[in-house]
Amino acid sequence: MSIESFAQTLVFGLFVGGIYGIAAMGLALVFGVMKMLNIAHGELVMIGGYVSFWAFSALGLDPFVSLAIVIPVLFALGLALDRMVYRHIVRLLGEEKIKNSLLVSFGLTLVLQNLAQSIFTADERSVQVAYAGEGLNLLGVTMPYTRLASLLIALIVTLALNYFLHHTYPGKAILATAEDFEAAELTGININRVYMMTFALGASLAGIAGTFVTFTYGLSPSIGIIWTLKALIVIVLAGTGSILGAFPAGLLLGVVEAVSGAFVDPTYREVVGLVMFLLVLILRPQGLFARK
Amino acid sequence: MKANSIRQPSSISFFRWLAPVGIILLILFAIFYPKQIDKQNIWNLFFLICLHISLGQSWNILSGFAGQTNLGHAAFFGIGALVTRTLWLAEKPFVVAFLLGGLAAVLFAMIIGAPTFRLRGAYFAIGTLAVAEVLRITVSQNITLISTLSGLMIANYDLPSRYYIALGLAIATTGTAYLLLRSTWSLGILAVREDEEAAQATGVHVLRHKLLALALSSFFAGLTGGVFAYQQISYYQFAPFNPVWTFDALLITFIGGLGTLAGPVIGSIFFIVVREQLAVNLVEVHQVIFGVLFILIVLVFPGGLVEAWERLKKLVFRKEPENVRIS
Numbered sequence: 354m355s356i357e358s359f360a361q362t363l364v365f366g367l368f369v370g371g372i373y374g375i376a377a378m379g380l381a382l383v384f385g386v387m388k389m390l391n392i393a394h395g396e397l398v399m400i401g402g403y404v405s406f407w408a409f410s411a412l413g414l415d416p417f418v419s420l421a422i423v424i425p426v427l428f429a430l431g432l433a434l435d436r437m438v439y440r441h442i443v444r445l446l447g448e449e450k451i452k453n454s455l456l457v458s459f460g461l462t463l464v465l466q467n468l469a470q471s472i473f474t475a476d477e478r479s480v481q482v483a484y485a486g487e488g489l490n491l492l493g494v495t496m497p498y499t500r501l502a503s504l505l506i507a508l509i510v511t512l513a514l515n516y517f518l519h520h521t522y523p524g525k526a527i528l529a530t531a532e533d534f535e536a537a538e539l540t541g542i543n544i545n546r547v548y549m550m551t552f553a554l555g556a557s558l559a560g561i562a563g564t565f566v567t568f569t570y571g572l573s574p575s576i577g578i579i580w581t582l583k584a585l586i587v588i589v590l591a592g593t594g595s596i597l598g599a600f601p602a603g604l605l606l607g608v609v610e611a612v613s614g615a616f617v618d619p620t621y622r623e624v625v626g627l628v629m630f631l632l633v634l635i636l637r638p639q640g641l642f643a644r645k
Numbered sequence: 646m647k648a649n650s651i652r653q654p655s656s657i658s659f660f661r662w663l664a665p666v667g668i669i670l671l672i673l674f675a676i677f678y679p680k681q682i683d684k685q686n687i688w689n690l691f692f693l694i695c696l697h698i699s700l701g702q703s704w705n706i707l708s709g710f711a712g713q714t715n716l717g718h719a720a721f722f723g724i725g726a727l728v729t730r731t732l733w734l735a736e737k738p739f740v741v742a743f744l745l746g747g748l749a750a751v752l753f754a755m756i757i758g759a760p761t762f763r764l765r766g767a768y769f770a771i772g773t774l775a776v777a778e779v780l781r782i783t784v785s786q787n788i789t790l791i792s793t794l795s796g797l798m799i800a801n802y803d804l805p806s807r808y809y810i811a812l813g814l815a816i817a818t819t820g821t822a823y824l825l826l827r828s829t830w831s832l833g834i835l836a837v838r839e840d841e842e843a844a845q846a847t848g849v850h851v852l853r854h855k856l857l858a859l860a861l862s863s864f865f866a867g868l869t870g871g872v873f874a875y876q877q878i879s880y881y882q883f884a885p886f887n888p889v890w891t892f893d894a895l896l897i898t899f900i901g902g903l904g905t906l907a908g909p910v911i912g913s914i915f916f917i918v919v920r921e922q923l924a925v926n927l928v929e930v931h932q933v934i935f936g937v938l939f940i941l942i943v944l945v946f947p948g949g950l951v952e953a954w955e956r957l958k959k960l961v962f963r964k965e966p967e968n969v970r971i972s
Contacts, residue, residue: 390767441944451767452714456899456943463892463936471930578888582778585771620786627775627782634772635760 357493362615363608368500370607371507372565374600376580377587378511379558381599384588386531386551387443389454395581396465397556401427401563402572403473409480409567416480416568417502423560431556434461435549443548462577469574477571485568503565510561511600514554518596527551531594579623586630675812679805688804694917695811696872699818700890701897701909703865706822708895709904710831711858712838713762714770717777718894721750721863723784723886725870730792730882733875743871750867751860758859762852765841777888785883793879807876814872815910818865823906825861834858838904896935899942902951911950 380394404426408419438461442453488497518524529537530547538544562580566572583606588595591602606626614622679691704718729746733739757776764772794802825831833854836844845851870885893916901912916935923931942949 390771438940438944448766452770453943455714455767455770456895457940459892459895460936460939460943463939464933467930467932467936471933582775585775621782623782624779627779630775631760631772631779634768635763 359615360492360494362611364494364496365500366608366611367604368496368504368607369569369611370604371504371600372562372569372603373583373587373606374603375507375510375558375565376562377584377591377599377603378514378596379555379562380581380584381588381591381593381596382514382558383552383555385594385596386527387439387454387548388450389439389443390451390458391439391555392455392458392581393461393465393577394458394555394559394584395577395579396462396469397427397430397559398563398566398580399469399572399574399577400430400465401560402567402576403469403563404560405564405567406478406480406572415482416499416564417506420506420561420564423564424557427556427560427563428553431553432549434556435552439552440545440548462581466574466577473574475574477573478567479571480567482568499568503569506561507565507600510558511597514558515597523547523550582627586626589630589633672816676809679808685804688808690917690921692804692808692811692876693921694913695808695815696869696876697893697897697913697917698815698910699811699865699869699872700894701901701913702815702818702822703862703869704891704894705898705904705909706825706865707858707862709898709908710822710825710838711834711855712904713855713858714766715773715862716770716888716891716895717773717775718862718866719886719888719890720773720777720780721754721866722870722873722890723780723883724750724753725867726874726885727784727788727870727882728867729871730874734792734794739875743868743875746871746874747864747867750863750870754859754863755856758856759852762855762859774888774891777886777891781883781886781888784886785881788882790882791879792882799878802878804876807872810875811872814865814868818869819906819910821861821865826906830854830857896939898949899939900949902949903947905949905951908949908951915950 376394376398379397380391383389383391383394401423404423405416405419408414408422409416412419414422438457439454442450442457445453482499484498486497488495489501490496516524518528526537526542526547527550529540529542530544530551534544537547563572566576566580570576587599587603587606590606591598606629609629610622610626613625617625675691675695679687700718700722703721704715707713708715725746727746728749729739729742732742732745761769761772761776825834833844833849834857836847836849837851837854841851873885897912897916898909899912900915901908901910920931920935923934927934946953948955
């Protein structure tokens, strides 16, 4: 394998990793703050994809422009789901909460996936923009504009989330609730609102990832579980509870998958990620990047 | 009040009779009713119910009794189906293939059991989900052909004999779960479910009890897969590894009642009958309905139908003691 094709593999791994990172960040936010494991996160990615696809086919919007519709729609969906379902379990304690959230979101997976199937049919869809083939050529490494733009947006979103969490009042309220919800409540934070906003933010992040999925992979109602697993792998790599660590961990997973796909066998790309996930979970449960 | 206190013991002895009589009637019904009607769709319906009873009950042994939520149950089912089918089509006697299928599932379970049991609660759940996905992807990459019976086998195909094997397995699985609950092992297993640290502190060997529950659970899941492989005329070899089999086991057990003996039985009768009814009219919507039902059960009624029945019984007795004889 020449240096150029290796560099090409690495770059594409980074592009894919950006999508993994942004998808996992939503899950990590919900997991870190609400201490709930939302198996239906991949389903939110899928719905975000369909909203973007709809905006493209019905309104003729460019996928990147359609983010202006996808984000608010998924935010509203997140609010509704929190209100109807997750509100009832977020006040449970410890192990019971995480187990119940797992079960409830599993039920939600069935509901959302089959609703999507009856509304959008099981056909695989994808969005092809006019400039899909164009790209930058740097030292023999091709970088399509669509991929480059999605990685850039993922990076911007990560930085924006970082700013929001650490430098604004509502963001600090979210972090405080994540650390100790009882103390946060005592200081006058409305933690119900914090939970609602956290879940809606997580859903919006899933929607952004879903928009990227429409033009990099195919879109079908059954992709949910794949993206849930990817996001789970990434948050375990990042260390559970680390929200912003999900982005570098996503990049890492993308690169590892791409390289192993190039060296071993492309069909085992998925297996490599899952095996890495199991090993980290068993041997280093605090995550690869955790300080302690 | 006095009348009530006299009636109460009589009602208890009445219910003590009810359970064994009901079970015997149910088994007799399951044996003779399909023979009486002798229609293809009835045989099929009863076969599916029995298959899902063993599937749900085997999941229940590990997840309901020992409290380890296993999201990789399809892996055991799939291994049982794969091994049984391969050996059976290679002209080995079915009984040998069937038992080896179950044992292969146990072997796999023991290999993955020790490391995954280091994970607690939800981490165990997602860990087993990952293991099952690894296995599913590996199998579907390597065995891509449809497995079909030969012409001679199809000519001699006999659904009723498959049904009676499935019925026997359903009874054996539930019976084993019953014997397990009656044994002293169950004390340790239930203790692990309630509080792992406390169980450890009182001297329960946690890992050993978890592995016992896992071994029984995977053995019967493997046998269930074997029955599936024996019944199907043609299917993709990777189909039994589909996570749908885990989800069905989960739905059935939760609808019926997690951690109860009767739960998976009631759950799968309900699940299969409703599913077959809905599948006729509303093809895709039936999963949505089960999803919503599942969420409601977890949120509002964590005990499932069994608990609903218990509550109803209490309600009836407390408010209207006259109803004792009627119910």
